[in-house]
Amino acid sequence: MRVQAQYVWFDGKITKWEDAKIHIATHALHYGTSIFEGLRGYWNGENLLIFRLNEHVERMFKSAKILGVKVPYTQQEVRNAIIEAVRANNFKEDVYIRPILFVSTQTVALDVRDLDTSLAVFAFPFGKYLPPGGIRAAVVSWRRVHNTMLPVMAKIGGIYVNSVLALTEARSRGYDEALLADINGYVVEGSGENVFVARNGALYTPPVHQSILEGITRDTVITLCKDIGIKVEEKPITREELYTADEVFLVGTAAEVTPVIEVDGRAIGDRKPGPITTKIATLYADVVRGRIEKYSRWVTPVY
Numbered sequence: 597m598r599v600q601a602q603y604v605w606f607d608g609k610i611t612k613w614e615d616a617k618i619h620i621a622t623h624a625l626h627y628g629t630s631i632f633e634g635l636r637g638y639w640n641g642e643n644l645l646i647f648r649l650n651e652h653v654e655r656m657f658k659s660a661k662i663l664g665v666k667v668p669y670t671q672q673e674v675r676n677a678i679i680e681a682v683r684a685n686n687f688k689e690d691v692y693i694r695p696i697l698f699v700s701t702q703t704v705a706l707d708v709r710d711l712d713t714s715l716a717v718f719a720f721p722f723g724k725y726l727p728p729g730g731i732r733a734a735v736v737s738w739r740r741v742h743n744t745m746l747p748v749m750a751k752i753g754g755i756y757v758n759s760v761l762a763l764t765e766a767r768s769r770g771y772d773e774a775l776l777a778d779i780n781g782y783v784v785e786g787s788g789e790n791v792f793v794a795r796n797g798a799l800y801t802p803p804v805h806q807s808i809l810e811g812i813t814r815d816t817v818i819t820l821c822k823d824i825g826i827k828v829e830e831k832p833i834t835r836e837e838l839y840t841a842d843e844v845f846l847v848g849t850a851a852e853v854t855p856v857i858e859v860d861g862r863a864i865g866d867r868k869p870g871p872i873t874t875k876i877a878t879l880y881a882d883v884v885r886g887r888i889e890k891y892s893r894w895v896t897p898v899y
């Protein structure tokens with residue numbers, strides 16, 4: 597799926613898509629030293645609402661701190677850049693927004709402390725990332741990188757080779773998505789999502805210290821569950837618990853709330869979205885389009 601837009605935001609300027617280029621000696625191209633985010637903008641018929649803009653920008657700054665690179669902008673300037681990248685294209689449909697901060701110095705040196713960084717943001721029309729009726733997932737042979745090896749709480753470009761290998765394996769085996777186990781064999785997340793398991797009316801999801809990205813959608817779902825009285829417990833999840841769950845679903849900005857109806861050839865529940873998954877997916881769809889006043893703090897209008 598090639599992405600395309602008319603205009604992008606690049607180091608403070610609205611630039612034509614075809615002019616937004618970097619040099620082949622760019623540090624981030626060689627070593628994966630970029631920090632990126634994924635946000636969604638939802639068109640609700642009147643305005644385009646960016647979902648949890650503040651939290652995504654906050655995470656971008658945390659990721660940069662973990663990698664040890666400079667961010668030559670304030671959080672407000674990055675929020676404005678993200679809004680501008682959407683506004684400049686006058687989008688009036690659902691979009692995916694990709695800010696990326698990357699080490700731009702043309703060097704092969706590894707120490708990043710004094711190197712320069714650039715910020716770019718582009719947005720493009722984007723619908724469903726995974727089939728909303730439910731997906732088939734496989735626990736793949738590639739393990740989730742352990743957080744003593746790479747700081748997986750930081751959304752660092754180079755770490756995504758782990759996700760690339762995982763999803764490519766799952767798709768080559770005929771599945772829609774990959775589930776990754778950590779070095780101890782616990783299932784911790786998808787290639788681009790956090791995972792939830794429902795059993796006897798309660799939800800379980802791996803704790804943040806288990807080498808996962810601290811997902812913003814994960815936080816949204818936990819908050820919504822508390823508000824509607826669904827118990828959520830953060831605990832390690834074994835493969836057997838996954839196979840025998842009443843429901844499994846994946847959550848992420850791109851994936852939103854995606855039911856998992858089969859894992860490694862085992863049907864989950866009766867192989868269709870379960871009641872808890874459906875309830876949360878429906879509520880989430882209303883929240884992101886600003887239809888529920890209680891969560892209006894989470895949406896930022898573009899126009």
Ligand SMILES: CCC[C@H](NCc1c(COP(=O)(O)O)cnc(C)c1O)C(=O)O
Pocket residue numbers: 633634635759785786787788789790808809810811812813814847848849850851
């Ligand atoms: C290719 C990466 C796409 C990106 N994945 C987001 C993502 C999540 C969910 O995080 P959040 O809820 O904050 O989005 C969890 N875990 C991983 C490894 C992720 O890449 C996304 O935009 O959903």
